[in-house]
Amino acid sequence: MSQVVKMDSRREGPAVTRPVYQIERMSKSFGAFRALQGVNLTLNKGEFGAVIGSSGCGKSTLLKIMAGLMPPSSGRVVLAGKPVLGPRRDIGMMFQQATLLPWKTTLENVLLPIEIRDGKGAARAAAGRARDLLELVGIGRAEKVYPGELSGGMAQRASICRMLISEPEVLLLDEPFSALDELTRDFMNMELQRICLERHATAFLVTHSIPEAVILADRIYIMQANPGHVAEIVDIDLPRPRNLDMINTPKFGEIVHYIREKLGQEAFGT
Ligand SMILES: Nc1ncnc2c1ncn2[C@@H]1O[C@H](COP(=O)(O)OP(=O)(O)OP(=O)(O)O)[C@@H](O)[C@H]1O
Numbered sequence: 001m002s003q004v005v006k007m008d009s010r011r012e013g014p015a016v017t018r019p020v021y022q023i024e025r026m027s028k029s030f031g032a033f034r035a036l037q038g039v040n041l042t043l044n045k046g047e048f049g050a051v052i053g054s055s056g057c058g059k060s061t062l063l064k065i066m067a068g069l070m071p072p073s074s075g076r077v078v079l080a081g082k083p084v085l086g087p088r089r090d091i092g093m094m095f096q097q098a099t100l101l102p103w104k105t106t107l108e109n110v111l112l113p114i115e116i117r118d119g120k121g122a123a124r125a126a127a128g129r130a131r132d133l134l135e136l137v138g139i140g141r142a143e144k145v146y147p148g149e150l151s152g153g154m155a156q157r158a159s160i161c162r163m164l165i166s167e168p169e170v171l172l173l174d175e176p177f178s179a180l181d182e183l184t185r186d187f188m189n190m191e192l193q194r195i196c197l198e199r200h201a202t203a204f205l206v207t208h209s210i211p212e213a214v215i216l217a218d219r220i221y222i223m224q225a226n227p228g229h230v231a232e233i234v235d236i237d238l239p240r241p242r243n244l245d246m247i248n249t250p251k252f253g254e255i256v257h258y259i260r261e262k263l264g265q266e267a268f269g270t
Contacts, residue, residue: 018045020170020202021066026075027227028061034227035061039075041221041230043170043202048193050205050217051230054263058228059206060174066204067091067172080169089117092168094176098155100147100162107143110134110161117166126165133161136198137191153184160195171196171203178208186244189216193242210259214252215242222262232262 021043028036036058043049051059064070065077068084068091077084079091100109108115108123110130115123134140137157139150147155156177163171176192177185193216196203207213213220217236224231236255238246246252 019043020045020047020080021204022076022078023066024076024078026065026072026077028058028065028070029073036065036072037227037229039228039230043204045202046200048196048203048205048216048218049221050207050213050219051221051223052207052210052213052259052263053223053228054225055208057223057225059223061228062223063172063174063204063206067093089166090169092163092166092171094156094159094163094171094173096175096179098147098152098159100150100155100158102147105144105146106134106139106150106158107131109147109158110165113162113166130161130165133164134158136195137161151184152180153188156180156188157191160192164195164199169202171201173203173205175206175208177212185212190242190244192216193240197241210256210263211247211252214238214255214259215244215247220259222259234259 019042021041023039023041026036026039027034039062041049051062053059061070065072066084068086068088071085079088084091100106101112104112107127107130110133111123111126114126131140131143134143137160139154139157142150142154142158147158150158159176173192177188180188189212192203195201205213205216214236220234220236221230222232222234223229234255238251
């Protein structure tokens, strides 16, 4: 049973509490190996969740199951009232690598999900929306550029647009900025926050970085291994919009320290 810890009592979680994702008693085994056991998780509309835990505790497996890329062995995974039985239009995903197609321009890459789903005509009709998204993330001028000419940060911005173009209900993010240098990563995290706030997006992030989880998330799920489970839920009640200066505040340091202690206890079996 996981425990919910509030790092501040000023408010009772996010203002809107319509559940988008509901995961109940979910377990996953690979043969005799139990990767996840008894995972319960609710993600509300507009909420930013983050999962953190040691390597191999099941974070990516959890995300793949949430994305419908892998079935659970048991339990329920429900998104917007319907069980997740496979990949869906209302799920947007972003990975560590931008995975843009090198022979398509930035704009064409952003339109790719629409082209695959509804054909070239629909993609042409959505070009205006794609341009608006490129403007939103600050790379409007790069629409005709090929991925080989984009910096790592620009490529990840393009992949944010590609994720947003189909207006998914939920954004699943598997360490999206971990391949970027630290400055770009900090900046991209703030951009991600801005986009999520503007669109009232619901997001779920897998990360190895405690400060990244704390600066972005409303709620952090601390996972432990053998078998993978949510050991503790920490509500992060820092005000929004968050900014990078908050990282140097005592409050932020206190939260990071708390989570580090929890993860350390697991690593050293205490
Ligand atoms: N397809 C698979 N077949 C067998 N075992 C698997 C499979 N996928 C994952 N596992 C195992 O399940 C466990 C959880 O893996 P997972 O990749 O979800 O962990 P993680 O927390 O994301 O790790 P990392 O932080 O290193 O990315 C690991 O022990 C892994 O070896």
